[in-house]
Amino acid sequence: xxxxxARRRQPVVALAMLLFALVTVGGLYAAAATxxxxxxxxxxxxxxQVEMGKQLYLEGCSSCHSLQAQGSANGPTLIGVGAAAVxxxxxxxxxxxxxxxxxxxxxxxxxxxxxxxxxxAYVASLAPGPAIPSAEQVDFASADVAEGGVLFxxxxxxxxxxxxxxxxxxxxxxxxxxxxxxxxxxxxxMITGPESMPVFSDATLPEEDKKAIMAYxxxxxxxxxxxxxxxxxxGPVTEGLFLWTAVFGALIAVAVWIGIKAR
Amino acid sequence: MTDISTGSGHGPSENTPAKLGYSPVxxxxxxxxxxxxxxxxxxxxxxxxxxxxxxxxxxxxxxIVAYIAIDKSATVYVPVFGAVGAxxxxxxxxxxxxxxxxxxxxxxxxxxLMPDVEVVQxxxxxxxxxxxxxxxxxxxxxxxxxxxFARFKIIRRTLIGAMVLFPIPLVVMLRDLWISPPGxxxxxxxxxxxxxxxxxxxxxxxxxxPIRPEDIPVGGLVSAAPADLPEVQEAEHDLxxxxxxxxxxxxxxxxxxxxxxxDGWDYQGILAYSKICTHVGCPIALYEQRTHHLLCxxxxxxFDLSDSGNVIFGPAARRMPQLPxxxxxxxxxxAKAPFAEPVGPSFxxxx
Numbered sequence: 001x002x003x004x005x006a007r008r009r010q011p012v013v014a015l016a017m018l019l020f021a022l023v024t025v026g027g028l029y030a031a032a033a034t035x036x037x038x039x040x041x042x043x044x045x046x047x048x049q050v051e052m053g054k055q056l057y058l059e060g061c062s063s064c065h066s067l068q069a070q071g072s073a074n075g076p077t078l079i080g081v082g083a084a085a086v087x088x089x090x091x092x093x094x095x096x097x098x099x100x101x102x103x104x105x106x107x108x109x110x111x112x113x114x115x116x117x118x119x120x121a122y123v124a125s126l127a128p129g130p131a132i133p134s135a136e137q138v139d140f141a142s143a144d145v146a147e148g149g150v151l152f153x154x155x156x157x158x159x160x161x162x163x164x165x166x167x168x169x170x171x172x173x174x175x176x177x178x179x180x181x182x183x184x185x186x187x188x189x190m191i192t193g194p195e196s197m198p199v200f201s202d203a204t205l206p207e208e209d210k211k212a213i214m215a216y217x218x219x220x221x222x223x224x225x226x227x228x229x230x231x232x233x234x235g236p237v238t239e240g241l242f243l244w245t246a247v248f249g250a251l252i253a254v255a256v257w258i259g260i261k262a263r
Numbered sequence: 264m265t266d267i268s269t270g271s272g273h274g275p276s277e278n279t280p281a282k283l284g285y286s287p288v289x290x291x292x293x294x295x296x297x298x299x300x301x302x303x304x305x306x307x308x309x310x311x312x313x314x315x316x317x318x319x320x321x322x323x324x325x326x327i328v329a330y331i332a333i334d335k336s337a338t339v340y341v342p343v344f345g346a347v348g349a350x351x352x353x354x355x356x357x358x359x360x361x362x363x364x365x366x367x368x369x370x371x372x373x374x375x376l377m378p379d380v381e382v383v384q385x386x387x388x389x390x391x392x393x394x395x396x397x398x399x400x401x402x403x404x405x406x407x408x409x410x411x412f413a414r415f416k417i418i419r420r421t422l423i424g425a426m427v428l429f430p431i432p433l434v435v436m437l438r439d440l441w442i443s444p445p446g447x448x449x450x451x452x453x454x455x456x457x458x459x460x461x462x463x464x465x466x467x468x469x470x471x472x473p474i475r476p477e478d479i480p481v482g483g484l485v486s487a488a489p490a491d492l493p494e495v496q497e498a499e500h501d502l503x504x505x506x507x508x509x510x511x512x513x514x515x516x517x518x519x520x521x522x523x524x525x526d527g528w529d530y531q532g533i534l535a536y537s538k539i540c541t542h543v544g545c546p547i548a549l550y551e552q553r554t555h556h557l558l559c560x561x562x563x564x565x566f567d568l569s570d571s572g573n574v575i576f577g578p579a580a581r582r583m584p585q586l587p588x589x590x591x592x593x594x595x596x597x598a599k600a601p602f603a604e605p606v607g608p609s610f611x612x613x614x
Contacts, residue, residue, distance in 0.1 A: 088602055155484075155548075158547065158548040169549065170551065170556050171554075191478075196551035196552060196553055196554070197552065199484070199552070200484065200485075201479060201483055203475070204472065204485045206472075225345060225347065226348035228351065244457055249413075261374075262298070262374040263296060263297055
């Protein structure tokens with residue numbers, strides 16, 4: 001005791017106490033925060049999917065989209081956006097929004113499949129809207145890839161680039177690469193028009209055409225590069241950069257070697 | 264085989280500039296190379312060059328072997344490059360190495376074994392010798408005298424007249440670029456008119472489906488064409504018709520439309536604009552449904568479709584032409600009039 005009493009007034013002790021207090025409070029809070037979704041899921045499992053979705057909504061979404069999903073200054077209304085929009089935004093990790101910016105960024109999903117389905121069911125229960133496509137709607141096995149290529153070039157490539165690599169829009173916004181998109185996500189994006197993307201309704205781009213586009217994107221996703229380096233499949237820009245740096249560098253090195261006098 | 268090496272084996276005296284018939288450079292000391300002084304080094308250099316040429320031959324043989332032996336569809340994993348066609352890699356590598364070794368061998372030969380003396384090449388004025396100049400002048404004077412060009416005034420003048428008139432037919436033919444024969448549209452008319460007329464039905468591009476207003480939701484985008492485009496294209500092989508008539512349909516909340524190029528040119532918030540950029544004619548459908556911006560990927564010209572298609576950024580000088588639309592008796596979207604202004608990039612006669 002004497003040992004402690006003698007040293008408790010040292011400035012180092014104060015610093016150590018402060019650090020201990022901060023770590024304890026922060027650690028408890030983090031533990032509580034990670035536990036909460038699991039608790040919510042567990043509590044809601046006995047109730048209906050919509051009830052569970054409502055709980056998840058109130059915890060994860062309502063701070064921006066407001067308590068009744070009518071929207072606020074920070075987020076648009078979700079009434080009538082339908083299950084498809086929710087499934088797209090949540091399953092691609094765009095929502096819940098990590099940080100405000102020119103547009104939401106895709107990433108690892110924050111909710112698991114069951115939770116995503118519950119959220120979608122809750123938002124769909126508010127007002128009718130586009131539904132999540134059925135397995136049959138996204139089964140492109142019998143679709144025509146060549147026809148899909150034509151439709152992709154007419155409707156999609158202006159933003160997503162001819163090889164589906166994505167591209168720039170105005171003022172820092174961008175069209176994402178399609179290399180990781182699932183058929184369901186593609187279908188949902190076409191019928192809901194997330195962010196800057198326009199809506200491609202089933203009337204002007206029928207289900208068969210959508211399947212053809214999915215088949216074409218699937219072909220792009222699995223295409224090999226028999227010619228060698230793909231260089232991002234961006235065409236002349238990266239190819240030119242490669243020529244001007246690597247190839248011209250090699251040519252300059254050879255020219256220098258030619259110019260050096262032999263010993 | 265040893266011509267060069269024995270020659271250089273005699274030492275630097277063999278390679279002096281004077282002996283080789285060049286003017287020596289006074290202020291650069293000549294330093295002999297190892298191959299000049301050491302016969303062993305010279306022979307080593309000789310072997311180096313010869314082996315490069317031999318290796319080149321070997322790679323040519325390998326090229327032919329690869330071409331015959333490797334299966335066209337076989338792929339091979341190469342680090343950095345990933346899975347690539349085995350034949351592509353083999354052919355490119357062997358041919359590249361073969362030609363590189365020829366060049367490298369030649370350079371090595373020149374650097375190590377050919378004479379490396381510093382020499383001066385004198386420059387001279389670029390004039391002909393005086394006698395040649397005098398002779399040419401005399402020839403000219405004699406020709407003038409003998410032809411009588413100065414004497415026969417009438418011949419001289421008629422010749423000049425004939426020469427001046429000769430190019431005129433070319434200019435007369437150029438005339439048809441701006442005045443067309445009756446019945447055929449002039450280039451200016453061709454650039455000004457499109458397939459769109461009053462009542463032309465709007466169909467989706469590539470699939471040619473007629474469109475009802477309710478088919479396009481708010482925020483929707485449709486790349487569209489005139490209904491008669493397939494026939495025109497089929498009958499006249501007229502790809503220009505497609506290029507000029509391409510349009511996009513977008514639908515926005517009517518409250519968000521700030522202005523249009525004509526009163527009531529929209530149909531319940533559905534607007535039709537040309538798809539061809541007014542800068543240099545790239546097709547644009549890069550429409551952002553939230554900002555209503557239409558961005559051209561070629562040079563970043565940006566048009567605001569909610570505000571008459573005016574240019575808000577980039578090099579385009581003119582707004583995007585709008586097509587007035589309505590619906591016909593069957594409820595399908597149709598054009599109400601042709602384009603009021605020429606689509607696509609500006610041209611001379613447009614003013």
